[in-house]
Amino acid sequence: MATSQDQLSSVIVLMVPFLAQSHLNQLLQLSHVVSSYNIPVHYVSSALHNSQVKSRAPNPLHHLAKIHFHDFPTPHFVSPQPTKTASNFPVHLMPALEASVHLRQPFSDLLTRLSTTARRVVVIHDSMMSYVVQDTASLAHNSETYVFHCISAISRVSFLRDAVGGGLEIGHELINQAKIPSWEGFLEPRFEAFADKQVPFMKANKSGHLYNACRLIESEFLDFIFEKELESDHNMKLWAIGPLDSLTIFKKNSLNSSDANSEKVYYLEWLEKQKPNSVLYISFGTTTFLEDGQIEEIAIGLEKSEVKFIWVLRDADRGDIFGDEQKVRGPQLPKWFEERVEGKGMVVREWVPQLEILGHPSTGGFMSHCGWNSCMESMSLGVPLIAWPMHSDQPMNAALVTEFVKVGLAVGELGNRDELVNSSTIEKVVKKLMSSDEGDEIRKRAKELGDELRKATAEGGVSRMEMDSLISHITR
Structure with missing residues (x-):
């Protein structure tokens, strides 16, 4: 029996994190923040990685109750011992990271089901999960998709500079190789191939970009990134909502x-x-x-x-x-x-x-x-x-x-x-x-x-206002 219009939720949010601890954690922090606005949040990952992030979350019983976790299977993968590599990159994690592509079908099935229960379904996904969410627009006409960036704005600028092979004019300063390191040599070819697989789906049908960054420390870098994004799509929405840890659950000396x-x-x-x-x-x-x-x-x-x-x-x-x-x-x-x-x-x-x-x-x-x-x-x-x-x-x-x-x-x-x-x-x-x-x-x-x-994440602070703007936009 079809759901009547008055039974629909206004908006629900699906969080789709990448299968690495730091990425899992940042989208869990964002889940806490969004749910604090009384918006239903669904956290989508493998059963293994949901268990991992929950086991490492501060005060999990109190803060995880409002989040709906969806535990999906992934094929068995090898879990080799960490070893030294020339780049220091944890190549031993690649089998686990590559297993994430198998979440595409379970995610699509969940999206199809949830899209009938809300006026709008908002998908917020790690940039490295773009392949998994590629079917969002075709499966749910009432969906919007936002890319969440788990890296700093300075890291994104370095990537853009490497891509064009030279310095970039940022504000009044030429940011060059001497001041910001290059990504070259700090990744493994196997991971770069995995990242390349995401690229075709990273901008397709995207409504906006979210950064776990703060204007107090990365203003010029954020302005540069936002300018570049708006050059390619003047309707693109962008928010700098960090630091997420300050927006969520920890206050100094709060240990009991x-x-x-x-x-x-x-x-x-x-x-x-x-x-x-x-x-x-x-x-x-x-x-x-x-x-x-x-x-x-x-x-x-x-x-x-x-x-x-x-x-x-x-x-x-x-x-x-x-x-x-x-x-x-x-x-x-x-x-x-x-x-x-x-x-x-x-x-x-x-x-x-x-x-x-x-x-x-x-x-x-x-x-x-x-x-x-x-x-x-x-x-x-x-x-x-x-x-x-x-x-x-x-x-x-x-x-x-x-x-x-x-x-x-x-x-x-x-x-x-x-x-x-x-x-x-x-x-x-x-x-x-x-x-x-x-x-x-x-x-x-x-x-x-x-x-x-x-102060930036407190009431009236620059990051809190950006978060309020995001929530206002997705619930409009």
């Missing part, structure tokens, strides 16, 4: 340890005993593979620096984080290390709530791979970075942090990636950030930026 399993929060209890801004947090994300030799150099550098630290030392995610294949020998520290730094530092070998660590008053710095999630979280919470980019968009994000926004220090040059970063280099940059006048100045700038970014 009674809600957490006590054996999972020992590192937070340790943080409570430390002086403000005295602890360096170290984490290289979910896709970074570090060889044992590099781990040893980090360990020696940390010990020599005499700076207090929490080091999250986990191997890179495999394609299936729950599979038995995960249970293998992880990254190895020198046998002497933990005994010699006892009381001074802590090594954590499990998944941690990064926002809670970054938001703790004792945390005074963050040594990071500069994934966009980590950069935005660190900047939002006013924590300066030690930038150590590994692959993909991370070098561009590092440049933004160190060269443009100036709330971080670089570990070293991006070249010579086959060489280990030695312990003396690590010791020097850690001391500079954590125990020098220059580090104090950087920390002051980072705090001021964090305050401004949180």
Whole structure:
């Protein structure tokens, strides 16, 4: 029996994330925000990756209840062990990422069904899922499709510059190779082939583009991108709605340890005993593979620096984080290390709530791979970075942090990636950030930026107004 017009929802939103942790997380954050406007949100992914993102979400029971998760099957894929590659790109994840194309039919079936229950169906998809959503316009006449970009605006500009093979005039400044790294050498051919498969569907029948970026830190880059998009389609809608982590669920010092399993929060209890801004947090994300030799150099550098630290030392995610294949020998520290730094530092070998660590008053710095999630979280919470980019968009994000926004220090040059970063280099940059006048100045700038970014996402702030504009547009 057909649904009558008065039974239709005004609008429903389908979120279609790419099958990598940072991408899954950003669209989950956006799902929280959209659902807070009392709009039904459907989060579409594989059963495996839905389980992954939910297991790593802060306070999941409270915040996930309003989101409708759709768990779709993908064919079995191999889940090889992470290994070192020339580009540092996590090529071991490619079987899992390539499996995403098999979500095309389940997504289409869901879209067809849901399109009969709403006046408008809004599909917001990761740019790397353009192939999966390609049938949207032909299947649902009441649909609109928006591309969500999980990368920084500076990374997008770098991509556009590489595509034309030269400098770009942005505002009054020529952005050149010296200031913004190129993508060349930071991806793998196999991933580039996968990305090329998305291109024909990336702009077809698109109503707009969303960026997890903020005008406070990337205004010139965003203006340039928007100008280019409008040149090709003057009706294109564009929004910069970041930082999403500030728009959603975390407030500084909001941890209620009674809600957490006590054996999972020992590192937070340790943080409570430390002086403000005295602890360096170290984490290289979910896709970074570090060889044992590099781990040893980090360990020696940390010990020599005499700076207090929490080091999250986990191997890179495999394609299936729950599979038995995960249970293998992880990254190895020198046998002497933990005994010699006892009381001074802590090594954590499990998944941690990064926002809670970054938001703790004792945390005074963050040594990071500069994934966009980590950069935005660190900047939002006013924590300066030690930038150590590994692959993909991370070098561009590092440049933004160190060269443009100036709330971080670089570990070293991006070249010579086959060489280990030695312990003396690590010791020097850690001391500079954590125990020098220059580090104090950087920390002051980072705090001021964090305050401004949180204002941007509060009522009347520039990012909140962009989000309100997006919601007003899709519910018009």
